[in-house]
Amino acid sequence: MKASTIALLSLFSIFFFPVSWTTSNSVQDKFIKCLDKASLSQPIPAEIYTPNNSSFATALQSYKRNRRFDTPTTLKPAVVVTDAHESNVQATVVCAKKVGIELRIRSGGHDYEGVSYVSQVPFVILDMSNLRSIEIDIENGTAWFQAGAILGAGGHISGGGYGNLLRKYGVATDQVIDAQIVDVRGRILNRKIVGENLFWALRRGGASSFGVILSWKVKLVPVPATVTVFKVNRTLEQGATDIVAQWTQVVDKLPNHLELRLRFYLKGQLSQEYFLKRKSDNVKEPISNTGLEAIWKTMIELEDVAMLWNPYGGVMNEISETAFPHRAGNIFKIQCSTSWMVEGIEATNLYLNKTRKLFEAMTPYVSNNPREAFLNYRDLDIGTSSNGNYEDAKVYRIKYFKGNFHRLARVKTNIDPDNFFRNEQSIPTLPS
Ligand SMILES: Cc1cc2nc3c(=O)[nH]c(=O)nc-3n(C[C@H](O)[C@H](O)[C@H](O)COP(=O)(O)OP(=O)(O)OC[C@H]3O[C@@H](n4cnc5c(N)ncnc54)[C@H](O)[C@@H]3O)c2cc1C
Known part of the structure; x- marks a missing residue:
C-alpha cells in the first residue's frame, strides 16, 4: 500500500469515525464496515456521518430546503454519505444494496416533498453536493457538470428543468447530450454504454429510479447580451x-x-x-x-x-x-x-x-383525464407506491409520465430488476 493511501486512511479513521465503532450487527454498522472496506481502494474516502457524530445535523440539514420535513417525528437517516469522489458513489450504492438499506440520493435538496432526504424506513442519504465541478468546452459549445453543481443539477435536470428560455430552447433536460450514471452494480456508465432507451429515460423519467447521476453533458445555448424585463403589476x-x-x-x-x-x-x-x-x-x-x-x-x-x-x-x-x-x-x-x-x-x-x-x-x-402534473413539482398527494409497486404506481404514472410510463418501466426493469432505486413515486419494474 502506498504511503499516501495509508495517510488518507488514518485521516479517515480519525475524522470520519469519531463515533462509537461498535461490532454490533445492525444494518447501519454493516453498511459502514462495507464502505470502510471499499475505501481501501479509493483515492479519497467518503465522509460518513451517523447520528452519533457531532456534524451529523449539519450534514443532514445543509441541503434540506423544506422545513416541513424537519420535525421531531421525521425519521432521520441512519447515515449521511457526503461524496468526495465518484468512487464513493459507486461504493455507497454497492454497500447499500449489499446490506439491504434504502438509499436516498440528494443533489440540491429542492424536492418539494423531501423525497431526497426523507423516508419511512431506515435509510442512507447519498449527498452529491461536493461533486460540483464544471468543465466548459467553448469551442464545441458543450459543458460537463457534476450533479451537485450550481443549484443541484442532479434532480433538477432529470425532472425537466424549465427556465426563462423554455420557449426558445426547451427545458434543461432537452439540452442533455450525455450523462454519467452509476448503476445498481456500481458501474459508471455513459450514453454509449447504456444505449438510447436508458438515456431517453434519464431525461425527465426521474433519474433516481434508474441510478445515480454523476454528471450531465449539455449543449450550451446562446443567451442575449441584455435581457429586457417588463414588470406589469395590476390589481x-x-x-x-x-x-x-x-x-x-x-x-x-x-x-x-x-x-x-x-x-x-x-x-x-x-x-x-x-x-x-x-x-x-x-x-x-x-x-x-x-x-x-x-x-x-x-x-x-x-x-x-x-x-x-x-x-x-x-x-x-x-x-x-x-x-x-x-x-x-x-x-x-x-x-x-x-x-x-x-x-x-x-x-x-x-x-x-x-x-x-x-x-x-x-x-x-386544467387538464383532466389525466390531470397532468410536473415531476419537478413533486406532490405526493397525487399518489404513492409502497416499495415501488407497479399497481400502486398506476395512480400517479399517467399524471407525471403520460404515455411514456410503460417504456420507462421497461427501461427500469432492464437496468434495476430488483427495484433497488426506489422512492414513493419512482418508476416500478414491470410485473413478472
Ligand atoms: C426554491 C425552488 C425553486 C425551484 N425552481 C424551479 C425552476 O425554476 N424550474 C424547475 O423546473 N424546477 C424548479 N424547482 C423544482 C426543482 O427543480 C425540483 O425540486 C428538482 O427535483 C430539484 O433537484 P435537486 O437535485 O435540487 O433536488 P433533490 O431534492 O436533491 O432531488 C430531487 C429528486 O431527484 C433525485 N436526485 C437528486 N440527485 C440525483 C442524482 N444525482 N442522481 C439521481 N437522482 C437524483 C432525488 O433522489 C429526488 O428524487 C424549484 C424548487 C425549489 C425548492
Whole structure:
C-alpha cells in the first residue's frame, strides 16, 4: 500500500469515525464496515456521518430546503454519505444494496416533498453536493457538470428543468447530450454504454429510479447580451382580469424569445420560505373572465396562497427526443403554492388544506383525464407506491409520465430488476 493511501486512511479513521465503532450487527454498522472496506481502494474516502457524530445535523440539514420535513417525528437517516469522489458513489450504492438499506440520493435538496432526504424506513442519504465541478468546452459549445453543481443539477435536470428560455430552447433536460450514471452494480456508465432507451429515460423519467447521476453533458445555448424585463403589476381594480384573460389566449403563440410568466399573490406570500407545499397543473384551453373571477374569489377567501403560471409553446411543441411528456396542446403550467413560517402541526395542516382547496378550485380550468402534473413539482398527494409497486404506481404514472410510463418501466426493469432505486413515486419494474 502506498504511503499516501495509508495517510488518507488514518485521516479517515480519525475524522470520519469519531463515533462509537461498535461490532454490533445492525444494518447501519454493516453498511459502514462495507464502505470502510471499499475505501481501501479509493483515492479519497467518503465522509460518513451517523447520528452519533457531532456534524451529523449539519450534514443532514445543509441541503434540506423544506422545513416541513424537519420535525421531531421525521425519521432521520441512519447515515449521511457526503461524496468526495465518484468512487464513493459507486461504493455507497454497492454497500447499500449489499446490506439491504434504502438509499436516498440528494443533489440540491429542492424536492418539494423531501423525497431526497426523507423516508419511512431506515435509510442512507447519498449527498452529491461536493461533486460540483464544471468543465466548459467553448469551442464545441458543450459543458460537463457534476450533479451537485450550481443549484443541484442532479434532480433538477432529470425532472425537466424549465427556465426563462423554455420557449426558445426547451427545458434543461432537452439540452442533455450525455450523462454519467452509476448503476445498481456500481458501474459508471455513459450514453454509449447504456444505449438510447436508458438515456431517453434519464431525461425527465426521474433519474433516481434508474441510478445515480454523476454528471450531465449539455449543449450550451446562446443567451442575449441584455435581457429586457417588463414588470406589469395590476390589481383587480386596475383591470388585471382582462390582461390575464388575454394572456391565456396568446401566450403559447408569442415569438419564442418572449417569456411571459404570471405570478399571483396576496398579502403575506413570497416572504422568506420555510415550510412549503406545491401542486401543479397544465392548462389546455384559455380561461374566460368569468373563470378567472372565480379563481380570484377562491384565492381571496383562502388567503396566503399564490400561483405561478409559466407558458409553454415555442419549441416545446417540436422537441420529441426526451421523456418530457408535456408538449403540444399545453398553453401554460400552473404552480399552486403556499409558504409559511409558523411551526407546528396545526399550521402545517392549515396550509396544506389551503393548497389542496386552491388546487380543487382549479379543476374546471386544467387538464383532466389525466390531470397532468410536473415531476419537478413533486406532490405526493397525487399518489404513492409502497416499495415501488407497479399497481400502486398506476395512480400517479399517467399524471407525471403520460404515455411514456410503460417504456420507462421497461427501461427500469432492464437496468434495476430488483427495484433497488426506489422512492414513493419512482418508476416500478414491470410485473413478472
Ligand atoms: C426554491 C425552488 C425553486 C425551484 N425552481 C424551479 C425552476 O425554476 N424550474 C424547475 O423546473 N424546477 C424548479 N424547482 C423544482 C426543482 O427543480 C425540483 O425540486 C428538482 O427535483 C430539484 O433537484 P435537486 O437535485 O435540487 O433536488 P433533490 O431534492 O436533491 O432531488 C430531487 C429528486 O431527484 C433525485 N436526485 C437528486 N440527485 C440525483 C442524482 N444525482 N442522481 C439521481 N437522482 C437524483 C432525488 O433522489 C429526488 O428524487 C424549484 C424548487 C425549489 C425548492
